[in-house]
Amino acid sequence: MYTVVKQIHFCYGHRLMNYDGQCRHPHGHNGRAEFEMSAERLDARGMVTDFTDIKNAMKDWIDAEIDHKMLLRKDDPAVKVFGDMGEPVFVMDENPTAESISKLFYDKAKSLGFPVRRVSVWETETSFATYSG
Helix, strand or coil, X not given: CXXXXXXXXXXXXXXXXXXXXXXXXXXXXXXXXXXXXXXXXXXXXXXXXXXXXXXXXXXXXHHHHCCCEEEEECCCCHHHHHHHCCCCEEEECCCCCHHHHHHHHHHHHHHCCCCEEEEEEECCCCCEEEECC
């Protein structure tokens, strides 16, 4: 099995609903996503997939949809508040935890045809979550 990994950095804000800790308040992170792609065989170029292809697809999507936006659960009252203020919001079905963000990124990479094996999302330098399909 061959494996390649591409990291993409991004910034985002969020808060968690139904949570008693500090993350119930709006706050931000300098996040990092790690995309692991794997294949049994290399393509005609001798690659699992080109790092540039991952960057062009996933970084462009993250920059457009996630970077410097508030990630909020769809029933969070702050969705309307931030929207009314003209602030950029990305609405999620689930709490915007590192776990749910890693699944969001995994699903996006998969939908674009990448041979994604797992996606990890770091909230901090020492804390991350991973989703593998």
